[in-house]
Amino acid sequence: MEGVNVLTINVGSSSLKCSLIETADDHTHASSHTDWASEPTRYTFTSTESPAVLSEVGWSDVKPAIGRVAADLRVNTNEEIAAVAHRVVHGGTRFTQPVLVTAEVEDALHELTPLAPLHNPSCLEGIVAAREVFPNLPHVAVFDTAYHSTLAPEAYTYAIPQAWSDEWGLRRFGFHGLSHAYCSQRAAQILDRPSIGLRVVIAHLGHGASLAAIRDGKSIDTTMGFTPLEGLMMATRSGSVDPGLLCHLLRENRFSANQLDHALNRESGLIGVSGVSSDMRTVLQAAEAGNERAKLAIAIYVHRLRQGIGAMAATLGGLDALIFTGGVGQHSATIRAAACARLAFLGLELDPIANAAVTSDMDVSTTGTKGRILVIESNEELMLARECERVFN
Template sequence: MSAVLVVNSGSSSFKYQLIDVDSRMPLASGLVERIGDPSTSSGTMGVAKHKVHFAASGDGSPTVTDATYVQELPIPDHAVGFAVMLDAFETHGPSLSEAPPVAVGHRVVHGGARFFEPTLITPLVEINIDELSVLAPLHNPGALQGIRAARAAFPELPHVAVFDTAFHQTLPPAAYTYAIDRELAEQHRIRRYGFHGTSHKFVSEAAAGFLGRPLEELKQIVFHLGNGASVTAIDGGRSVETSMGMTPLEGLVMGTRSGDIDPAVLFHLARRASLSIDDLDALLNKRSGILGLSGVGDMRDVEAGVDAGDPDATLAFEVYLHRLRAYAGSYLAQLGGVDVISFTAGVGENSARVRAGALDTLGFAGIEIDAARNEARGPGIRVISTDSSAVTVLVVPTNEELEIALQTLTVAAG
């Protein structure tokens, strides 16, 4: 068994998943959160959740358990959080001392222009991740804390960083360059980097495999629609255009993020509403998107509002779809046609209404959605276009943790 421990660490929490790469099955997963909360003064405790997906039966074969264990205790830092995680593995299984992972893979949001592939973590790589925190101040510092805690917990194992931005390092200069003063942009590393790269890579490759067609021959558009959302144009397996920019704020309308907006709006709000830089940051990242338009941040609640005749929910939904169609049309032009369009992530995989609405003006390109297929639910990859559609439209469940595990194992194996 080639098990890889995948870690996704933030400033006050981390998620983990132990994956058997051979079978592609998660053996266990968990979440450690509220790290660093002042438990002694406020009574707030850290929370650790550990879920065992498969355990060994009497004959040694795996059996499904899906048992979840929760505990509350002080977790002052990531090092203690990893100790809590290790104890959960030993107490509830599977035992990492008896069957240790072969490597640890770490999700890192921003690799800048320095990292274009999964990278074995060394002290120099840690320094680079730290330096790139200026581009992702909310993400890279937390990832670095998790990396250091994990390396202390597993000093004998190879640790690999898998960067959200790496898949988009194939963007051509015309796609990643912003039209501002060149010297200033170079000095401050201002360019489009793109995000959700592990998901876009996984989904585009899964779609090609499902269709039995060479990845190199396909022109694809992948919609990753969750609370954060992005769309990528992929030509022959290479990202050639993507909606997120220097940060994950640009592009589509998201749960709480505005996506594209005239930059002069910020100047206007600073001058007329006396909003500070921090106020504007919070506005666009936390109080905009469908939350800012409708008052709710979950697409299921927005759709319920639409059904109830709520005008705010209806407008939010229409704005959301308008942006999806705009990007779909743009990427059709950039690719010069498309073979496959895939929807993934929470909204993309579960909202038939969003999928239909995103493509309902693209009949001119030969795209036809089969209403019954689109409404049907089921596991795995499924086709939702008609048999006569010139473009195959798919729902492809993403698995970023598995993609990180696969890339980690490739690097660890040398």
């Protein structure tokens, strides 16, 4: 199965991205984006054979969105779809490679839902809906956690009783694997260097945020852990918190486990500290207007980010490039500048003019700096298509 068209389906908690990609040359024949984060839902469809269509629609979940994508593909392209690839956030210890979706696989994914409560349920909705719309096509699940299966035991093992780890599969998994994998490959192209010997730290900064240390094209460390809650401060997630603090809340303030889970995943991070928004752009605007809580939220975000970059560089024994990607990483010159302000000791120096004028896939470091700073537009859909093709090959 080579040089075929793969329909990629990437379901978020409030959005759906689809692309029809030809794997022979990585060409995207069509793409769509559905966003129901606010009313009304906005739907965009673009193809190489027709102009872009932007619509406001009444539906606000996955099934009608996939149905609309299928209808638009039939009308606007002459391309035959060979397979459907689904991004699944958490694969647990069982799924470290992409797999053909069967009823058994669906059942196993349902069991993993508690590990990624913001994402896996939506991923499953996408799989169920797409299998109804495309019943005669093979469907492949591709896992964000799979890329980090190369972590060494010292990187993935928690310092907890070994019996817990053995009996319940408690370990660091890591996430944003498709994004980290793509950016690692793209960085090698931009730097005109082979992946072997290349040391990069990737900062995927979006609604969720994670760092990864990549050597020789493989993940050797990352900030997200057993769930996507660990690590950096995020839009609505707290990132790492002292476990003793959580025990205190459970014991002294009589929080239930569900209340704690909800607060840490949905009411913390930027929205929790700023009280303004989970959107970095809005929080930055509030900080510039003098809002002290917004200023503090930005300061914490940058402090944690800079701290994490240093830790990843130490794990690598130095670094050749720092990569920013994701909605915040790619589009916020302010956050990039703040994060890099104290990283000169790593050989990183940001060019303020290039940083302010950046488009996708650019080197924004000063001339002659030992370490390079890159801004890369991630392409999870392309990685989905490639991984899907790999299943059949």
